[in-house]
Amino acid sequence: MNTPIRTDCVVVGGGPAGLMLGLLLARQGVDVTVVEKHADFLRDFRGDTIHPSTQELLIELGLLDDLLRRPHSDMARVQVSWHGTTVTLADFSHLPTQRKVMTFMPQWDFLDMIADAAMRFPNFHLLRSTRGEKVLRDAGDRIIGIAVVSPDGTPVEISAHLVVDASGRDSDVRADAGLEPIRVAAAMDVLWFRLPKQPGRSIRSYRRGRE
Ligand SMILES: Cc1cc2nc3c(=O)[nH]c(=O)nc-3n(C[C@H](O)[C@H](O)[C@H](O)COP(=O)(O)OP(=O)(O)OC[C@H]3O[C@@H](n4cnc5c(N)ncnc54)[C@H](O)[C@@H]3O)c2cc1C
Numbered sequence: 009m010n011t012p013i014r015t016d017c018v019v020v021g022g023g024p025a026g027l028m029l030g031l032l033l034a035r036q037g038v039d040v041t042v043v044e045k046h047a048d049f050l051r052d053f054r055g056d057t058i059h060p061s062t063q064e065l066l067i068e069l070g071l072l073d074d075l076l077r078r079p080h081s082d083m084a085r086v087q088v089s090w091h092g093t094t095v096t097l098a099d100f101s102h103l104p105t106q107r108k109v110m111t112f113m114p115q116w117d118f119l120d121m122i123a124d125a126a127m128r129f130p131n132f133h134l135l136r137s138t139r140g141e142k143v144l145r146d147a148g149d150r151i152i153g154i155a156v157v158s159p160d161g162t163p164v165e166i167s168a169h170l171v172v173d174a175s176g177r178d179s180d181v182r183a184d185a186g187l188e189p190i191r192v193a194a195a196m197d198v199l200w201f202r203l204p205k206q207p208g209r210s211i212r213s214y215r216r217g218r219e
Contacts, residue, residue: 015041018154018168020140021175027122034132045139054115060105078117082109142184
């Protein structure tokens with residue numbers, strides 16, 4: 009893979025943003041190459057809720073059946089019961105969308121689905137285990153592509169009319185391009201962790217300390 013690659017648009021990062029952009033461009037006939045540094049999308053803690061508005065977009069793209077063919081669960085309401093009282097925290101049933109449910113599916117299954125849909129287009133190329141290293145510039149300092157490292161460690165140059173960095177919040181490529189992100193995150197922290205739970209054990213039995 010060490011021969012230079014030419015494409016219309018190269019996208020660095022095969023997360024939700026990069027893969028969805030790749031799919032949308034491929035549908036429009038653009039030759040698009042997405043480079044993803046991992047071999048697959050199987051990473052923990054990437055979230056698993058697919059919101060009704062996202063599902064509306066999938067309906068417009070004709071991808072809802074592809075989504076629902078994969079293992080998932082739907083939730084019309086988020087309710088919490090505590091000492092005999094049930095509180096409704098969220099109710100999706102009134103939304104002006106066709107699917108009025110929150111769908112739960114690991115993000116890697118969702119990304120597999122988007123990648124599969126994109127790969128139906130011959131002008132979509134997904135290079136896995138390929139890391140974007142730095143932007144390529146011409147003599148006038150214009151960005152004209154991206155230098156990547158292929159799965160066997162060989163450096164490869166991908167030249168493109170458009171380079172999109174979708175490699176996440178700590179992007180080396182963005183830093184190399186000299187771009188400063190505008191921070192708009194909500195002022196909150198989320199602590200996310202996993203608790204062991206054996207099949208058949210109720211939450212109540214854990215609470216009583218019956219290990
Ligand atoms: C704990 C947690 C829970 C969440 N839960 C939900 C949820 O339930 N529902 C929801 O909708 N959202 C959820 N989110 C948010 C969601 O995960 C992010 O909004 C989304 O992943 C951002 O997508 P992205 O494509 O911009 O970036 P990312 O998902 O970060 O994807 C970037 C991709 O680029 C790749 N990459 C990085 N550097 C390079 C490089 N140099 N070369 C090539 N590839 C590279 C990475 O491997 C990755 O695949 C959650 C986020 C977190 C942290």
